Amino acid sequence: MxxxxxxxxEKFSRVVAHLMQTTPDQIExxxxxxxxxxxSAVGMTLAEVAGTMLARSDLLPPGIDMNPEAAFVWSGxxxxxxxxxxxxRSYLTAAEATHVVMVEIDRETGRTAILKYCVxxxxxxxxxxxxxxxxxxxxxxxxxxxxxxxxxxxSDDGQPLVTTFMDYLIPTIHEVPIAEKGEVVTPSPVTPLxxxxxxEGAIHTTPAVLLNAINDALxxxxxxxxxxxxxxxxxxxLLHARNT
Amino acid sequence: MTGNAEFIDNFALPGMLHAAILRSTHPxxxxxxIDAAAALALPGVHAVLTGDxxxxxxxxxxxxxxxxxxxxxxxxxxxxxxEPVAAVAADSRYIAEDALELINVEYELLPPVPxxxxxxxxxxxxxxxxxxxxxxxxxxxxxxDIDAAFAQADRVVADSFxxxxxxxxxxxTFGCVCRWxxxxxxxxxxxxxxxxxxxxxxxxxxxxxxxxxxxxxxxPQGGGxxxxxxxxxxxxxxxxxxxxxxxxxxxIEDRIxxxxxxxxxxxxxxxxxxxxxxxxxxxxxxxxxLLDDQGASAEGYGTISVAKPxxxxxxxxxxxxAYYDLTVVASNRAPxxxxxxxxxxxxxxVLESLMDIAARKLNLDPAEIRRRNYIQPEQFPYTLPSxxxxxxxxxxxxxxxxxxxxxxxxxxxxxxxxxxxxxLVGIGVASVVEPGVFDWNAYATxxxxxxxxxxxxxxxxxxxxxxxxxxxxxxxxQGQYTVAPPTPPRRTSAxxxxxxxxxxxxxxxxxxxxxxxxxxxxxxx
Numbered sequence: 077m078x079x080x081x082x083x084x085x086e087k088f089s090r091v092v093a094h095l096m097q098t099t100p101d102q103i104e105x106x107x108x109x110x111x112x113x114x115x116s117a118v119g120m121t122l123a124e125v126a127g128t129m130l131a132r133s134d135l136l137p138p139g140i141d142m143n144p145e146a147a148f149v150w151s152g153x154x155x156x157x158x159x160x161x162x163x164x165r166s167y168l169t170a171a172e173a174t175h176v177v178m179v180e181i182d183r184e185t186g187r188t189a190i191l192k193y194c195v196x197x198x199x200x201x202x203x204x205x206x207x208x209x210x211x212x213x214x215x216x217x218x219x220x221x222x223x224x225x226x227x228x229x230x231s232d233d234g235q236p237l238v239t240t241f242m243d244y245l246i247p248t249i250h251e252v253p254i255a256e257k258g259e260v261v262t263p264s265p266v267t268p269l270x271x272x273x274x275x276e277g278a279i280h281t282t283p284a285v286l287l288n289a290i291n292d293a294l295x296x297x298x299x300x301x302x303x304x305x306x307x308x309x310x311x312x313x314l315l316h317a318r319n320t
Numbered sequence: 321m322t323g324n325a326e327f328i329d330n331f332a333l334p335g336m337l338h339a340a341i342l343r344s345t346h347p348x349x350x351x352x353x354i355d356a357a358a359a360l361a362l363p364g365v366h367a368v369l370t371g372d373x374x375x376x377x378x379x380x381x382x383x384x385x386x387x388x389x390x391x392x393x394x395x396x397x398x399x400x401x402x403e404p405v406a407a408v409a410a411d412s413r414y415i416a417e418d419a420l421e422l423i424n425v426e427y428e429l430l431p432p433v434p435x436x437x438x439x440x441x442x443x444x445x446x447x448x449x450x451x452x453x454x455x456x457x458x459x460x461x462x463x464x465d466i467d468a469a470f471a472q473a474d475r476v477v478a479d480s481f482x483x484x485x486x487x488x489x490x491x492x493t494f495g496c497v498c499r500w501x502x503x504x505x506x507x508x509x510x511x512x513x514x515x516x517x518x519x520x521x522x523x524x525x526x527x528x529x530x531x532x533x534x535x536x537x538x539x540p541q542g543g544g545x546x547x548x549x550x551x552x553x554x555x556x557x558x559x560x561x562x563x564x565x566x567x568x569x570x571x572i573e574d575r576i577x578x579x580x581x582x583x584x585x586x587x588x589x590x591x592x593x594x595x596x597x598x599x600x601x602x603x604x605x606x607x608x609x610l611l612d613d614q615g616a617s618a619e620g621y622g623t624i625s626v627a628k629p630x631x632x633x634x635x636x637x638x639x640x641x642a643y644y645d646l647t648v649v650a651s652n653r654a655p656x657x658x659x660x661x662x663x664x665x666x667x668x669x670v671l672e673s674l675m676d677i678a679a680r681k682l683n684l685d686p687a688e689i690r691r692r693n694y695i696q697p698e699q700f701p702y703t704l705p706s707x708x709x710x711x712x713x714x715x716x717x718x719x720x721x722x723x724x725x726x727x728x729x730x731x732x733x734x735x736x737x738x739x740x741x742x743x744l745v746g747i748g749v750a751s752v753v754e755p756g757v758f759d760w761n762a763y764a765t766x767x768x769x770x771x772x773x774x775x776x777x778x779x780x781x782x783x784x785x786x787x788x789x790x791x792x793x794x795x796x797x798q799g800q801y802t803v804a805p806p807t808p809p810r811r812t813s814a815x816x817x818x819x820x821x822x823x824x825x826x827x828x829x830x831x832x833x834x835x836x837x838x839x840x841x842x843x844x845x
Contacts, residue, residue, distance in 0.1 A: 077789065077803045080779040088781075123785025130783045145780030151759050158762050161461050163707025166762035167631040167755030170710035174690075174718050174751040176726040178735070181744040191745075192731065196722035198713055199754070204802040211797075218545070218660060221486065228485035228585050234347030234432035234652040236401050239576045246489055258725050262697075262712045272711075273756020275798060276661040283665055284672035285750035288686065291676060293746025296739060302673060303482040304666075 078268050079148030085110075087146060088125045094137035095120070095128070152266045169264045169272035173197035175255075175285040181293050186312025188224055188290055190251075196258040197277055201270035209257060211275045217252040219282020224251070224305050245307075325540040328495040328512045333568040336497065337366055337409040339557050340416035341571070342423055343581065344398035344405050347434070347652035348445060349427040351396055351405065358422035359408055364415040367563035368423070369407040369556060371395040377559060381551045381619045382522050385767030388448065388456050388618035388650060392526065392555035397430070399447050399616035400654045402581025404552055409560040409569045432652045436590060436613035439649040447616060447650045456618055457648040457767060461630070463705035464641030469605030473596035477677045481591040483666035485613075487584040487659045492542025493575060494550060494582060498557035499568040507561075508535045509554050514544040514796060522551055527558060544796040546658035550583035551619060586659035587625065588613035589666050595674045601682050601689045606634055608670060609645040617655040623648060623766040625656075625663035630762050631755035632664060633706035635671050636715050637693040642705045664755075672750040686749045687728065691719055694751070707762070708755065715751060 089103040092110040096103075096118065104113050111119025120128075126144040128135055133142060152168035178192040195212060202208050225245035229237040238244045263270030283304060290311070291300045299314055356368040374391040383389035393404040406423050410416035431445040438444055439454040447454055470476060496511030507529055513519050516536040524531040541548065557571040578584055589612050596605040614622045626646050633642055679689040694715040695702050702710045731747050738745035778790040791800055 077777045077779070080777045080789075084779050084781070121785060122781055122787070123783070126781040126785055127783045144782070145778060147776060147778040149776035152757065155759055155761065158707065158765050160765075161463060161707070162627070162630050162762050162765040163463070164761050165707070165709045166758060167708055168711065168757040168759065169755070170632065170708075170713060171754040171756055172636055172713045172715055172718055172751065173754070174715075174722045174749065176722050176728060176731075177748045178726075178731050179746050179748070180738070181746070183744060192726060194722050194726040196718045196725065198718050199756075200712070204799050207797075207799040207802060211799075214797075215660065218488075219665070222665065226486040226489075228487065228579075228588075228654075230434060230653055232434055234401065234434040236580055236654070239579055241575070241579075244489070244579055256725055258721050260714055260718045260721060262714050264711050265701075266711045267757070273754055276664075277752065277754035279661045280664050280668050280754055281750050281752040284669040284752065285748040287669060287673060287748070288676045288750055289746040289748025291673070291746065292686075292748060293744040295680065295746070297744075300677075302479055304484055304669065305486070 079150050080146045083146035083148055084144070087141065088122070088144070090137055090140055091125055091129060092120050095135060150268070168266055169200065171197065171199040171272040171274060171277055173277050173281055175281045177285050177289045179286065179289040179293060181290065181311060183315060186308040186310070186315060188286070188306065188308070188311065190220070190253045190286070193253040193255040194258075195255045195278070196260060197274070198260040198262050199274035199277065200262060200264040200267070200272035202259065202261065203269060203271050208274045212257060212278045213255065215276060215278030216255055216282050217247060219279045220247045220252050220286065222279070222304060223283040223286035225307060227305050227307065327492060327542060328497065328510060328539045329572050331497055331510055331539060332570070333497055333499060336568040336570055337411065337560070337564055338413040338416050339407055339409050339560050339569050339571040340413060340420050341404045341556060341577070342406040342420045342425070343577070344394065344401055344403040346398055346427055346429060347401050347432040348430040348447070349398050350430060351394060351398065352426040352428050354406060355424040356406055359419040362415065362419045362422060364411040365408055365419045366411075366567065367409040367560050368419070369393060369560050369563060373559060373563065377528065377562070378555065379526050379528065381526050381555070381617070383618040384621045384623055385457055385618065390617045390619070392552040398427070400581060400652050402577070402654055403616070404556060407556045407560060409564050433650070435651055435653070436588065436611045436649050439613070439651045440611070440647065447652065454650045455647060456614055456650055457623055457646070459766070460643065460645040461706065462643055463707070466605050466607060466641045466643040469641045470596040470607070473604055474599040475597045475678070475681060476594055477597070477674055477681055478592070478594035479674065479677060481593065481670050481673065483587055483589040483591070483669065485585050485588040485653070485656070487586040487657065488545035488547030489584055490541070490543025490545055490547050493573040493578040494548050494553050495570070495572040496554050496557050497568055497570045498554060498561050500558055500562040500566055502562070502566040505529070506533045506535065507558050508537065509558065510537045510539060511554065512541045512548050513538045514541065514546070514548045519551070519554065523554060523558065526551060526555055541796055545660045546586065546662070547578070547582065547584040549620065549657055581654040583620070583657040585615065585654050586656050587663070587666050588615070588653065588656060591666070591670050593670045593674060595678055597678050597682065599682065601678065601684050601692045603637055603639045603678070603693050605641040605643070606639050606671065607643040608667070610647065612646065612648045613651050613653060613656070614648055615651060615653040615655040618650070619655050620657035621768065622656050624763050624768055625658065627763050627766040628663035628755075629667035630706045631708045631758070632704070632753040633667075634704055635668065636690070636695060636751040636753050638695050638699070639693070640705060644706070668750070668752045672752070687719060687723060690749065690751050691716060694719070710753065719751065
């Protein structure tokens with residue numbers, strides 16, 4: 077977006093500079109007008125420049141691309157080819173987060189209740205903080221599902237055992253806590269606005285932190301679960317197999 | 321909320337027919353015979369599609385690695401329960417569903433391959449006989465002297481992990497309206513598409529059309545998360561339209577179809593993994609062996625899903641060496657698809673679980689073992705053993721802040737009291753790196769043919785100064801409006817930093833969604 081706008085501004089500045097018999101570096105874009113830096117009263121609106129480009133080829137600088145649009149595809153610097161072990165710069169930004177949770181397992185039902193959920197994340201510059209919070213909370217909900225409830229089960233002869241939401245358990249508002257959220261901001265040095273990704277971090281983390289908390293709860297019993305989902309049924313079996 | 325969004329089920333074209341799909345009830349069987357005469361004779365039925373039509377008109381869907389795909393409707397044999405076997409286009413969905421009951425399919429049952437261990441067992445039945453194996457991909461990655469790291473270790477912790485299938489479940493299932501214009505030989509697909517360009521390319525290859533004869537129009541989505549990516553509904557509706565003399569055909573996947581064999585199943589994995597540590601908790605090496613079940617087709621580009629962990633293989637930690645052994649197999653489960661995150665969540669579960677197991681063995685607090693291993697702020701840019709470079713970060717600061725926010729010491733006290741009272745209370749800590757903005761070069765090592773590019777943007781000004789912004793992917797809540805707002809950004813709106821490069825007020829500001837004619841370059845998500 078920024079790149080395309082910059083390309084377009086450069087193109088428009090060339091047109092305006094030509095018309096005003098100056099050089100493009102004397103032109104600036106401000107308040108919807110391309111104007112002379114030295115005299116802000118002198119300038120042209122975007123419409124006037126675009127209209128000139130589309131309707132008055134006789135007024136344009138020679139050799140200019142007359143199309144009043146620009147496309148831009150951004151990638152990070154220093155792209156490289158993977159070696160035979162797959163080593164290369166493949167992703168451009170690295171956001172990070174640490175989640176801390178407290179859970180309690182009901183011995184009778186095997187059900188895990190989430191008592192506390194805290195997240196601090198660093199996705200660089202937050203362009204739209206409400207959107208970041210929403211992405212985080214939504215990913216967390218899906219992470220709760222993956223960690224505690226959801227499973228496409230198949231029988232040993234390949235028949236799917238899940239065909240409705242009676243079989244495939246989706247967590248609801250009662251199972252998904254609203255996390256307490258905090259932030260650390262380390263702007264990305266490679267992206268133009270300092271932002272990093274933030275849409276996937278919570279689902280990357282939530283299943284891991286919940287299983288860690290569950291195994292912390294089970295540790296005094298010398299039990300552990302290393303299978304997802306750590307569903308009530310699975311935990312109940314674990315607890316009760318020990319007692320028999 | 322205005323109620324004005326045109327979700328695909330609310331969309332209709334003149335003369336539109338409705339599709340219903342007959343699906344396999346067997347995980348693995350040869351199709352001996354399909355008798356659809358009675359269905360075709362039912363009043364209101366306009367076309368019945370079977371494997372014979374696929375042989376004439378279609379190709380197996382595109383996969384990565386290549387050659388592990390199925391036709392969108394079964395040809396000669398079925399490979400999972402829920403695989404389309406026949407489809408009907410009729411005046412209404414009711415008639416179409418009734419017609420399905422008049423179709424007789426005779427099967428000859430084959431031994432099923434119910435899961436990944438069965439797929440690699442000696443004597444396993446083969447999904448793709450011509451391949452001679454159920455193994456789609458097998459390779460390993462060796463980063464540094466992993467054997468030395470394990471030999472030097474004071475302590476090795478190892479365990480196995482099972483991540484069962486989960487996946488995206490958007491509020492709205494997949495749906496489309498396809499029209500095959502028989503005069504111009506142009507296919508137009510309206511639908512809740514997440515990845516319009518990718519879908520258009522795939523339809524061109526699968527349906528033998530030039531790529532510029534497929535138009536994909538994305539409608540607003542009731543959620544995506546990866547679950548809208550399947551080719552089958554579109555291909556079937558398109559071919560039904562072709563068979564019904566070019567009348568538009570609507571197919572709306574119901575929830576049972578979605579759960580049975582939609583594009584919402586992901587990450588069916590078996591892990592064996594180990595960490596090599598020094599007595600002080602320093603992690604020297606990380607080994608992962610993955611057996612990944614793609615299901616009956618590699619159409620979901622699942623090798624991307626198993627390779628994406630390369631981008632953050634050793635997480636937030638300074639781990640000098642690592643090893644990744646991966647085996648990707650086909651089974652008689654439904655094909656798997658991308659799901660939000662596209663692969664790392666199970667990998668992170670494995671690494672973070674081993675960190676906790678190690679902490680317990682070494683009598684360290686889980687927060688402390690992480691702190692001791694974090695990449696330090698001054699070490700960025702930091703190159704992982706698996707090759708990717710992290711740009712920046714401050715992991716100790718993140719940990720400090722979240723421990724303070726949670727009152728971690730207080731939580732541990734509460735836990736001690738609860739345990740004393742016999743309650744099963746646990747505390748979890750996990751630190752994870754989220755790689756962002758992908759450029760697909762690492763995926764070349766797992767048979768993904770294309771190397772994509774990050775998103776492109778086009779900005780155009782028309783003759784009266786209206787500004788149009790075109791982005792390459794559909795709105796699903798990722799925040800496109802932040803940088804391409806539907807109303808002109810005010811210069812004072814610092815949050816719309818990118819957009820502020822353009823003037824305010826512009827006479828009009830119209831972010832446009834993807835359309836193949838106005839923007840060719842975009843990545844698939």
